[in-house]
Amino acid sequence: MKKFLALALAAMMCLSMVSLASAEDVTIKFWFWADNDAYAQTMQEMIADFNATNGKGITVVGEQQDWNGGEYSNNLLTAAIGGGAPDVATFKLTATPAFVNNGQLANLDEFIANWADKDQINENLYNTMKQASGTDSIYVMPWNTQVLYVYYRPSMFKAAGIGVPTTYEEFLEACKKLTHDGVYGFGMRGSNGGQEPWGCFLYAGGGDWEHMDSEGAIKGMQDYIDLYKNGYVPETAPNDGFSQVIDNFKSGLTAMTIHHIGSSAQMIETFGDDVDAFIFPKGEGQWTSMGDTETVMFESCANKEAAFEWMAYLATGKGQETWCTVTGNVPVAARVQALPQFQENKFMKVSIEGAPVAGILPVRDTTTQWIKDWPGVIQQALLGDITAEECMKQLQAAMWEE
Amino acid sequence: MQKTVRRKRRSGIWPYLLLAPAMIIMLSVVVVPIINAVGMSFQNYNLVKPNKMGWIGLGNYQKLLTNDPQFWKSLWRTVVWVFFGVGGQFLFGFMLALLLNKEFKGRGVIRAVSLIPWVTPGVLIALMWSWMFDGNYGVINDILLKLGIISDKIAFLAKKDSAMPSVIITIIWQGIPFFALMILAGLQGIPADLYEAAAIDGATGWQKLYYVTIPSLRNTIFVTTMLRVIWVANSVDVIFNMTGGGPAYATQTLSVYVYNKASALDMGYASAMALMLMLVLLLVAIPYLRANFRDQEG
Numbered sequence: 001m002k003k004f005l006a007l008a009l010a011a012m013m014c015l016s017m018v019s020l021a022s023a024e025d026v027t028i029k030f031w032f033w034a035d036n037d038a039y040a041q042t043m044q045e046m047i048a049d050f051n052a053t054n055g056k057g058i059t060v061v062g063e064q065q066d067w068n069g070g071e072y073s074n075n076l077l078t079a080a081i082g083g084g085a086p087d088v089a090t091f092k093l094t095a096t097p098a099f100v101n102n103g104q105l106a107n108l109d110e111f112i113a114n115w116a117d118k119d120q121i122n123e124n125l126y127n128t129m130k131q132a133s134g135t136d137s138i139y140v141m142p143w144n145t146q147v148l149y150v151y152y153r154p155s156m157f158k159a160a161g162i163g164v165p166t167t168y169e170e171f172l173e174a175c176k177k178l179t180h181d182g183v184y185g186f187g188m189r190g191s192n193g194g195q196e197p198w199g200c201f202l203y204a205g206g207g208d209w210e211h212m213d214s215e216g217a218i219k220g221m222q223d224y225i226d227l228y229k230n231g232y233v234p235e236t237a238p239n240d241g242f243s244q245v246i247d248n249f250k251s252g253l254t255a256m257t258i259h260h261i262g263s264s265a266q267m268i269e270t271f272g273d274d275v276d277a278f279i280f281p282k283g284e285g286q287w288t289s290m291g292d293t294e295t296v297m298f299e300s301c302a303n304k305e306a307a308f309e310w311m312a313y314l315a316t317g318k319g320q321e322t323w324c325t326v327t328g329n330v331p332v333a334a335r336v337q338a339l340p341q342f343q344e345n346k347f348m349k350v351s352i353e354g355a356p357v358a359g360i361l362p363v364r365d366t367t368t369q370w371i372k373d374w375p376g377v378i379q380q381a382l383l384g385d386i387t388a389e390e391c392m393k394q395l396q397a398a399m400w401e402e
Numbered sequence: 403m404q405k406t407v408r409r410k411r412r413s414g415i416w417p418y419l420l421l422a423p424a425m426i427i428m429l430s431v432v433v434v435p436i437i438n439a440v441g442m443s444f445q446n447y448n449l450v451k452p453n454k455m456g457w458i459g460l461g462n463y464q465k466l467l468t469n470d471p472q473f474w475k476s477l478w479r480t481v482v483w484v485f486f487g488v489g490g491q492f493l494f495g496f497m498l499a500l501l502l503n504k505e506f507k508g509r510g511v512i513r514a515v516s517l518i519p520w521v522t523p524g525v526l527i528a529l530m531w532s533w534m535f536d537g538n539y540g541v542i543n544d545i546l547l548k549l550g551i552i553s554d555k556i557a558f559l560a561k562k563d564s565a566m567p568s569v570i571i572t573i574i575w576q577g578i579p580f581f582a583l584m585i586l587a588g589l590q591g592i593p594a595d596l597y598e599a600a601a602i603d604g605a606t607g608w609q610k611l612y613y614v615t616i617p618s619l620r621n622t623i624f625v626t627t628m629l630r631v632i633w634v635a636n637s638v639d640v641i642f643n644m645t646g647g648g649p650a651y652a653t654q655t656l657s658v659y660v661y662n663k664a665s666a667l668d669m670g671y672a673s674a675m676a677l678m679l680m681l682v683l684l685l686v687a688i689p690y691l692r693a694n695f696r697d698q699e700g
Contacts, residue, residue, distance in 0.1 A: 188562075239645060
């Protein structure tokens with residue numbers, strides 16, 4: 001019996017040594033969010049593909065997190081500060097200052113400098129990443145972009161006897177003409193996340209992010225209020241978030257709404273050919289949101305080389321092609337942008353057309369709080385508690401006052 | 403003699419050793435976070451601005467008491483939310499308990515079904531009622547339109563005057579079973595001879611309720627109401643998922659305001675507000691409990 005026990009013990013020791021030998025394989029913990037279950041499934045398939053093909057013993061473990069109107073970024077930061085950061089995570093540029101100020105992100109300068117695919121990504125994008133961090137270094141890796149545009153129903157436009165608006169004034173007029181018989185001209189997002197589509201009105205009125213209390217900005221806000229007061233948007237608009245504006249458009253309640261290419265697949269599934277898009281037209285100025293999604297590596301990551309392999313797979317490798325094909329997001333890698341499925345997609349064309357006027361919110365340490373404050377302030381203006389001018393002064397102060 | 407002393411010493415340590423795990427857990431999950439929150443409330447503790455962190459004494463308290471109109475408005479909304487929310491729960495819970503205390507066919511099934519709102523997660527309840535109150539597709543609008551009570555749909559959750567009543571109705575629905583269950587347990591503990599004696603004295607049904615049932619349930623009502631006042635005042639899930647505190651802050655109670663500040667990572671200010679809410683609840687709870695215990699001792 002003793003001999004048998006000794007043999008068993010020896011066998012277990014040998015086995016544990018074997019497993020130690022294979023423990024050289026590296027595991028990378030990856031956090032991501034996905035807009036729906038199909039996209040989450042796609043991500044898991046990409047992870048499986050990377051794990052099977054990287055040939056360097058890297059195993060990525062993907063953990064899906066809820067986006068929850070931007071709460072994702074805060075959860076990620078608190079997890080990181082608390083010592084529970086993943087190795088790599090999907091990321092939004094506006095969150096960069098908080099993470100960089102807290103010293104949570106790994107500097108990617110050296111990795112990118114030595115990366116063969118470096119030139120696949122436009123230099124401007126790298127500069128935007130640097131600008132976001134407030135330093136001369138890159139902490140955030142480009143992955144894909146989404147340019148906000150206006151979805152519209154051609155059949156409704158035809159019935160109303162109007163064409164695609166080419167100016168801001170025509171857009172406002174279209175909102176009016178398309179409103180009849182229980183259909184609203186425009187689906188307004190007055191709740192969480194509405195600041196980006198609202199930015200189109202801010203610029204069209206003549207304002208900009210640096211001067212939200214200017215005369216032009218106040219005019220843009222007044223137009224926004226008037227759309228609500230005149231009943232050209234659903235009465236639920238102050239409380240409507242992402243899912244409401246999309247559902248209202250898909251149910252035919254609204255004739256136009258603002259979102260990006262990420263929802264084009266479900267729009268086509270719902271309407272077939274009876275859905276199209278245009279870039280929010282120019283008024284005094286023109287702006288649309290460059291919805292961005294990047295990846296970041298955390299300073300706490302023990303295997304940075306391996307983590308960068310996975311980030312590179314997403315940025316310019318097979319992962320870039322798969323993700324952008326399935327989600328319809330605009331690729332950042334030149335090789336993928338040139339693929340036929342992207343060149344022939346009408347929503348991709350509109351996205352690319354909007355790229356020159358697409359931008360991001362000011363990246364400041366006040367931005368997180370400003371985004372939180374935005375719905376309350378805007379709702380006050382929509383419901384008549386404050387004037388357009390008071391509203392814009394509050395927003396200006398919240399973003400820019402030290 | 404020595405053995406007796408050693409045994410005494412051992413028995414002196416043992417109770418503490420046995421209590422230690424519970425005490426350590428309580429200290430680490432209750433006391434330490436509270437001390438931490440108190441510490442943060444005296445600091446500029448904003449995770450987005452780590453370079454500006456530091457002690458500011460009563461700065462956060464001064465700001466919220468003198469320079470933040472939303473604090474006072476949120477405090478008032480908390481009073482409204484708790485008064486009508488807990489009041490409604492108590493009223494309907496009491497009625498349900500009286501009903502379930504009667505003998506009737508299918509009582510067991512009704513008792514089980516009536517628990518559903520209590521065992522359903524708050525987030526799910528909020529989603530369900532959001533859909534019911536929806537201004538475009540909601541079933542409540544549909545029913546009211548078909549009954550001819552309204553001529554146009556109402557955006558319940560997007561109007562300032564209807565958003566708070568809507569979330570209060572939701573929290574009432576959620577809390578009815580708790581009151582019903584506790585009061586039902588109390589009702590079943592009232593001796594039948596009290597009612598018999600009241601009947602012999604010629605008491606009516608209302609008189610029995612007023613002179614027998616309610617006095618017998620006083621302690622149950624005290625404790626359950628106290629618990630619900632604290633829970634409802636601290637509750638975030640229903641309001642946050644139905645309105646996010648909007649529209650235009652119309653449903654932003656103090657706990658929702660604390661959550662909004664904390665989720666924007668302004669932990670110092672959020673902690674100061676949370677402690678103010680705790681003080682307000684203590685102001686209500688301490689006299690309430692003292693009166694209750696004094697009566698019990700008497």
